[in-house]
Amino acid sequence: MSQELSILTVTAASLGLLHTITGPDHYVPFIMISRARKWSLAKTAFITFLCGIGHILSAVLLGAVGLALGLALGKIKAFDAVRDSIAAWLFIAFGLVYFVWGLKHAARNRPHAHFHHHGGEDGHAHGHTHNEEHLHVHDHGREVNITPWVLFAIFVFGPCEVLIPLVMYPAAKNSLTDALIVTLVFGAVTIVTMISVITVSLLGFNLLPLGKLERYTHALAGLAIVVCGVLIII
Numbered sequence: 001m002s003q004e005l006s007i008l009t010v011t012a013a014s015l016g017l018l019h020t021i022t023g024p025d026h027y028v029p030f031i032m033i034s035r036a037r038k039w040s041l042a043k044t045a046f047i048t049f050l051c052g053i054g055h056i057l058s059a060v061l062l063g064a065v066g067l068a069l070g071l072a073l074g075k076i077k078a079f080d081a082v083r084d085s086i087a088a089w090l091f092i093a094f095g096l097v098y099f100v101w102g103l104k105h106a107a108r109n110r111p112h113a114h115f116h117h118h119g120g121e122d123g124h125a126h127g128h129t130h131n132e133e134h135l136h137v138h139d140h141g142r143e144v145n146i147t148p149w150v151l152f153a154i155f156v157f158g159p160c161e162v163l164i165p166l167v168m169y170p171a172a173k174n175s176l177t178d179a180l181i182v183t184l185v186f187g188a189v190t191i192v193t194m195i196s197v198i199t200v201s202l203l204g205f206n207l208l209p210l211g212k213l214e215r216y217t218h219a220l221a222g223l224a225i226v227v228c229g230v231l232i233i234i
Helices: 003-021 028-037 041-069 073-108 147-157 163-172 176-205 211-233
Strands: 112-116 124-128 136-139 142-145
Touching: 003 163, 003 176, 028 041, 028 147, 028 176, 028 211, 041 073, 041 147, 041 163, 041 176, 073 147, 073 163, 073 211, 163 176
Parallel strands: none
Antiparallel strands: 112 124, 136 142
16 A cells, blocks of 8 residues: 555545534434434334445545546535535424424323223222324335434435545545545544444443433424534535
């Protein structure tokens, strides 16, 4: 490995780490939705992995097209800026819908009591909440949870801002093999960081007793996603 490729590889790894940690949209939605829907760590990690792959591959495809067509970096960055803005508004729209649905869900699951009277026996009351419901569509009697697919679509559409200008294009000046190597390093570090941050956060988050806030976790998840979208715009 040449010295220049070594430097680019270290740079790619560093950028993958910093890009992920400083971008709450890379992990907050997964943490909040996983907590609200009581996903297992394995399921959360798998969904995160798929979204991360989609996020990286969309940027790689754009960069590859740009390299193949000889497009100037400025044009690629301008297109990425448009994608960034649209992705932010998609986050906000999805978060708002999920927030409203979460409030409805909380209202339906408000603890309450029913009084029962059996003939001459003394009556009794018992408290309960309505069954947990899910954001889903019906498909021939089966319930299909669309939340992971919405997240996947947003992540595929969302740009990976630093990958093309700071990783792919500089490496491609030497060879396409160098570009492939640094891209793989960037993608691997990004996805591993996403899963690591989410896993550690959930392990701590799940230990927190939310008490009466428990039934508002869906609404809080939606609100957190809205904030992520706003932060992207800012």
